[in-house]
Amino acid sequence: MTFVDEVKNAVTPRAALLVIGVLGLQLLFIASYVGALHKPKPTDVAFGVVAPQQVSRQLVAQLDGLPGGPLDPRTVSSAAEAREQIMNRDIDGALIVSPEGRTDTLLVASGGGTVLSGSLERILTEVTASQQRAVRTVDVAPASPEDFDGLSSFYLVVGWCVGGYLCASILAISAGTKPANRQRAVIRTAVMALYAVAGGIGGAVIIGPILGALPGSVWGLAGLGALVVFAVGMITLALEALTGIVGIGLAVLIIVVAGNPSAGGAFPLPMLPDFWRAIGPALPPGAGTWTARSIAYFRGNAVTGPLLVLSAWAVVGTALTLLLSMRHRTGQEGDGGAGATRATGGSTAA
Incomplete structure (x- = not known):
């Protein structure tokens, strides 16, 4: 075999497309973070x-x-x-x-x-x-001496978001990126919910009683954490059910590339450029960071909108995950004969 033949065997078109996609994410990551944070200035x-x-x-x-x-x-x-x-x-x-x-x-x-x-x-x-x-x-609402630059709430939410999409990715990749049937989708949703509760409580306990980085209600922060983790996890599962392994990259694009620099963490929203200021409140990191600060320093005020945003992500992600699994099952049942055998085998492998 020639060297070109070896390359063709080693690098499939699908692998090449995935690598190109990763390169695109990398460049978007740089553009988004530097674009949002390289020159902060208060505006309006x-x-x-x-x-x-x-x-x-x-x-x-x-x-x-x-x-x-x-x-x-x-x-x-x-x-x-x-x-x-x-x-x-x-x-x-x-x-x-x-x-x-x-x-x-x-x-x-x-x-x-x-x-x-x-x-x-x-x-x-x-x-x-x-x-x-x-x-x-x-x-009138001083940051805790243990909360340098008011960043603790942001890093707390980032941790919850990372846990959400990593857990969803593991659940899908370990058994194929598309739910084989409705029952498996329901099981993954239930596991995601349990993980979200554990992650929410764990994060709130670490940042509150253990480290003393944030004041405010531990249970309020725990509830917020559960919602953030579940919302991010379910939208990741939905994207994976819709596009396969590419869904992981799409989740990273939404949560990490677009969501983190626009969350108002390192610099509050009024100091970000217009684009990031506009999208930040509509994405889980921004909604979560705003709510965490409200719980910690503002008596829990002004959280209705951000909680509705997080709830919307959770509901849409759950609905898409379950609906796509039902569609996949319907397609399997309609194959018949050898197609049904292949579907059964695929389910077993998954």
Whole structure:
């Protein structure tokens, strides 16, 4: 055999296509992470202004006209209302102008991301200094001293996501990437659910009682973890049932390549470019990171939307997995004769 013949025997067209697909994922990974994170800057950060009426209008206009548009300012009626809106995650910070003295108060929430709160402090210090005023910063939802840069919630969710798609991949690859029948799909779904519960509880216990990295309800975080793991696992199973082994790559594309850099972990959403800011809340890593921070630092507020996003991924993944297994079974039953024998043999092998 010639060298070319040896290459043809060693590298099948299917293997070559898979390698090309992996190369594509690699390049997309680099483009996505570097594109999202190489130049973070605040843009349209929801920001409140508490000041006497005339001063408030002028200050809102001034903040709205800052170069690069870092802030999206709006008038807030009182300091108490500003604090409440921050805790509800409606705004990311607020400036309370003192009507008597020359020192104003900046409210931030480092629990939502220390990089963002630090950027707000820098911006408002420059603005007030230009008016010969000073500013003091009050952190109304401070990040834990054990939670460096507010990253613990992000890494917790990343761990849950990794567990979800790895478990689903193992369940499928160990017995063929397509469910042979409806019963096997149901069994895999049940195993995925049990694994999700164990992974959710384990992650919450590690990051809370053991390491002390995140405050908040351990059981709240455990429930979130179970939902994240199950959602990611089931969408991975569905993609594998739909496309075979390629489904693993598609899951990596959705969760790792697109989801992680847009999750608001390393840099909160207002500091990401428009594309990643838009897709982040709709993907499991982003929805999970937002919810974990809300549980840890914001009294569990503003979690309905992200939980619905995660639930939608879980429901769609489960439905597709079961429906595709039923379709596969119907096709097997319709073959008859030798086709039925092949189907039976395939089921046994799987």
